[in-house]
Amino acid sequence: MSTLNAGVHGTAQLLTENDPVSEMIRRAVRLEAAPDGRSVLLIDTDSRKPGVHRETRYEITAAELIAAIRAHGTGLHANCAPISAKSSMPVLPGTTETRPDRV
Structure with a gap:
């Protein structure tokens, strides 16, 4: 918890x-x-x-x-690479926040 x-x-x-x-x-x-x-x-x-x-x-x-x-700021993937403009940013369940695709 x-x-x-x-x-x-x-x-x-x-x-x-x-x-x-x-x-x-x-x-x-x-x-x-x-x-x-x-x-x-x-x-x-x-x-x-x-x-x-x-x-x-x-x-x-x-x-x-x-x-x-x-x-x-510039969004970063989990491996700290910049997120390209073409990458999709799915919405986190139950929120309006987005996250980078998993690498």
Whole structure:
């Protein structure tokens, strides 16, 4: 029996830019769970200009992030190959969601 883990948790480092000379991190972009677990934060930390440290935060719910990825992302088969425009996407039983054909 499976259980749904309600709430967002964890972090993911999406981009890190290092200064090749000083080896200091100049820019970092990460996804992070909000403290209340209700949303996801995209945190962009920028220290590329000397003496300037800027942090920009964007917030989105997990459901909105999932919808955005489904709407704008490229679908992948189970083996992570992109789904071609000609492949059929059958509807999952009892839902309106589609899935790639099994490989």
